[in-house]
Amino acid sequence: MAAAAPPPPPTPAAITLPDPTPTGQPVFARVRLGTASDVPHIHKLIHQMAVFERLTHLFSATEASLSSTLFTSPPFQSFTIFILEVSPNPFPPTIPPHPLFSPITQMVPLDLPIDDPEKEAFRSHNSGGLDVLIAGFVLFFPNFSTFLGKPGFYVEDLFVRDCYRRKGFGKMLLSAVAAQAVKMGYGRVEWVVLDWNVNAIKFYEEMGAKVLQEWRICRLTGEALQAYGNAHN
Amino acid sequence: MAAAAPPPPPTPAAITLPDPTPTGQPVFARVRLGTASDVPHIHKLIHQMAVFERLTHLFSATEASLSSTLFTSPPFQSFTIFILEVSPNPFPPTIPPHPLFSPITQMVPLDLPIDDPEKEAFRSHNSGGLDVLIAGFVLFFPNFSTFLGKPGFYVEDLFVRDCYRRKGFGKMLLSAVAAQAVKMGYGRVEWVVLDWNVNAIKFYEEMGAKVLQEWRICRLTGEALQAYGNAHN
Numbered sequence: 351m352a353a354a355a356p357p358p359p360p361t362p363a364a365i366t367l368p369d370p371t372p373t374g375q376p377v378f379a380r381v382r383l384g385t386a387s388d389v390p391h392i393h394k395l396i397h398q399m400a401v402f403e404r405l406t407h408l409f410s411a412t413e414a415s416l417s418s419t420l421f422t423s424p425p426f427q428s429f430t431i432f433i434l435e436v437s438p439n440p441f442p443p444t445i446p447p448h449p450l451f452s453p454i455t456q457m458v459p460l461d462l463p464i465d466d467p468e469k470e471a472f473r474s475h476n477s478g479g480l481d482v483l484i485a486g487f488v489l490f491f492p493n494f495s496t497f498l499g500k501p502g503f504y505v506e507d508l509f510v511r512d513c514y515r516r517k518g519f520g521k522m523l524l525s526a527v528a529a530q531a532v533k534m535g536y537g538r539v540e541w542v543v544l545d546w547n548v549n550a551i552k553f554y555e556e557m558g559a560k561v562l563q564e565w566r567i568c569r570l571t572g573e574a575l576q577a578y579g580n581a582h583n
Numbered sequence: 584m585a586a587a588a589p590p591p592p593p594t595p596a597a598i599t600l601p602d603p604t605p606t607g608q609p610v611f612a613r614v615r616l617g618t619a620s621d622v623p624h625i626h627k628l629i630h631q632m633a634v635f636e637r638l639t640h641l642f643s644a645t646e647a648s649l650s651s652t653l654f655t656s657p658p659f660q661s662f663t664i665f666i667l668e669v670s671p672n673p674f675p676p677t678i679p680p681h682p683l684f685s686p687i688t689q690m691v692p693l694d695l696p697i698d699d700p701e702k703e704a705f706r707s708h709n710s711g712g713l714d715v716l717i718a719g720f721v722l723f724f725p726n727f728s729t730f731l732g733k734p735g736f737y738v739e740d741l742f743v744r745d746c747y748r749r750k751g752f753g754k755m756l757l758s759a760v761a762a763q764a765v766k767m768g769y770g771r772v773e774w775v776v777l778d779w780n781v782n783a784i785k786f787y788e789e790m791g792a793k794v795l796q797e798w799r800i801c802r803l804t805g806e807a808l809q810a811y812g813n814a815h816n
Contacts, residue, residue: 396729411732419733428661429727429734489729494662496629496722496740499644500652501662502804504737507729525811528803532812539803546797558807562800564779570761570772571735574791578758579765 375463379519380441381526382453384431384487386421387475389413391484392431394471399509426450426492426534432526434486434510434519435474436464441482450534454526458517466513486510488523495537502538503531524557542567608696612752613674614759615686617664617720619654620708622646624717625664627704632742659683659725659767665759667719667743667752668707669697674715683767687759691750699746719743721756728770735771736764757790775800 384392393413400409420429425448435441441455466472466483474482486509493504505527510519524539531539543550543561551561570578617625626646633642653662658681668674674688699705699716707715719742726737738760743752757772764772776783776794784794803811 396732400730405730408730411729415732419727423660427656428725489727491727492661492724493726493737494652494722494724494739496644497633497638497641499629499648504726506727528808528811532809537804537808539808541801542798543801544797545799551799551801554801557803558810559801559803560807562802564777565775565800566778566784567795567798567800568774568776568784568787568792569795570790570792571770574793575761575770575772576765577791578761 374459374461375438377458377460377464377517378437378440378455379458379485379522380435380437380453380455381432381523382435382444383425383448383451384421384433386417388431388433388484389416389420391433391472391474392416392420392487395484395487395509395511396507398511399507402509402512426530429489429491432488432490432523433474433484434488434514434523435482436485436514436519437482439481451530454522454529456522458519460517464513466511468511472511485514486519486523488527490527490539492536493538493540498537500535500537502536502540503527505539505541508541520553521557528557607692607694608671610691610693610697610750611670611673611688612691612718612755613668613670613686613688613715614665614756615668615677616658616681616684617654617666619650621664621666621717622649622653624666624705624707625649625653625720628717628720628742628744629740631744632740635742635745659763662722662724665721665723665756666707666717667721667747667756668715669718669747669752670715672714684763687755687762689755691752693750697746699744701744705744718747719752719756721760723760723772725769726771726773731770733768733770735769735773736760738772738774741774753786754790761790 390413393411393416396411397406397409400406420431423429440457441453444453447453469483472484474484487507488505488509489507490503490505492501494501505524508520508523510523528539543554555561623646626644626649629644630639630642633639653664656662673690674686677686680686702716705717707717720740721738721742722740723736723738725734727734738757741753741756743756761772776787788794
């Protein structure tokens with residue numbers, strides 16, 4: 351990927367002031383609702399996330415386990431997935447749109463085209479003849495604040511594939527969840543971050559989030575959880 | 584409530600091995616599903632929780648906001664509440680039982696009767712002629728682990744009124760959620776605790792929970808959240 355000095359970005363200024371130098375490669379991005387047909391891609395993305403986090407020993411999801419538990423309720427009522435797609439071509443309008451959500455599109459100017467080594471594995475089923483690739487996802491679901499007396503959204507996972515990072519796509523996905531929360535009158539969006547992940551913390555704080563320092567997660571799982579199964583039979 | 588020596592508890596042991604020494608006052612406890620008719624009591628309990636946590640400045644829930652957001656889905660699909668009731672009398676069987684949950688009852692022997700200063704405010708609507716008082720609640724909802732590929736439960740609030748604490752009722756409520764998770768084949772029960780609350784941490788660890796030290800909660804709320812509402816209009 352060694353290259354000469356990168357070209358200037360294709361800003362509106364390029365229209366009124368034509369610039370003879372090459373102006374890079376735009377990429378079109380879309381955030382849309384995930385559906386059951388996305389499960390094979392979602393499974394691959396979760397596995398990549400486990401590899402990235404060095405937690406493959408905790409990874410036991412299968413396409414079957416995801417299929418039986420995701421997409422069983424209407425979007426936003428329970429577990430909900432937004433899929434991030436990228437394409438070299440603009441996205442056509444979605445017909446019919448979902449009553450609660452319209453896909454969000456964005457044109458991202460890039461200095462260099464993205465070299466995606468996994469093109470074939472992540473081609474979108476919903477590409478409609480366009481060269482559409484799945485680049486990431488966010489999984490979220492309603493939570494509840496008793497103090498506010500209303501719901502919010504909890505973001506369980508946010509993931510962008512390696513070659514698409516540092517281009518604003520993570521922010522696009524998280525902003526889509528925040529915008530949906532506002533649209534639905536919800537009071538909060540929450541997620542967790544590892545305390546040593548200073549880059550992520552900086553990114554979240556720049557998005558307006560507060561990091562709560564005093565709270566710790568408690569988890570009952572495995573055999574310790576199973577022990578409660580016999581208590582009230 | 585000063586009284587002569589209380590009668591022995593009606594345990595089977597009292598029948599076969601009568602004990603002449605006074606052994607206290609039993610209380611019968613029941614964990615049942617909350618319903619919309621419990622909202623006024625739930626609102627009072629949440630307010631007491633805010634007072635206990637010295638967070639009344641964050642308390643803005645109203646009976647109306649709770650009514651419009653709780654009990655809008657079947658139990659366990661979204662926000663779900665278990666109510667803890669206490670009574671000096673045994674609870675009759677519930678007819679008809681819920682297909683996914685049967686109330687859990689327990690007899691708790693006590694050395695001294697409980698003096699409840701808020702009897703009138705917390706008399707259960709579902710008492711059925713018995714002297715049933717609402718003593719606490721737990722609010723929880725499904726969360727999702729992408730690594731496990733299956734749901735769990737997240738416990739948002741667990742609260743027992745002051746005069747009923749240190750008698751095992753908190754454990755009874757949390758155990759009921761854990762037992763329900765096992766029954767439904769879920770993988771985890773999670774909640775949060777303040778890092779300085781060593782008594783709570785000890786209690787949770789004794790119940791088998793692990794406290795995750797590295798994770799921090801990120802929260803986007805208030806004006807910082809509202810700012811995202813204009814992004815995609």
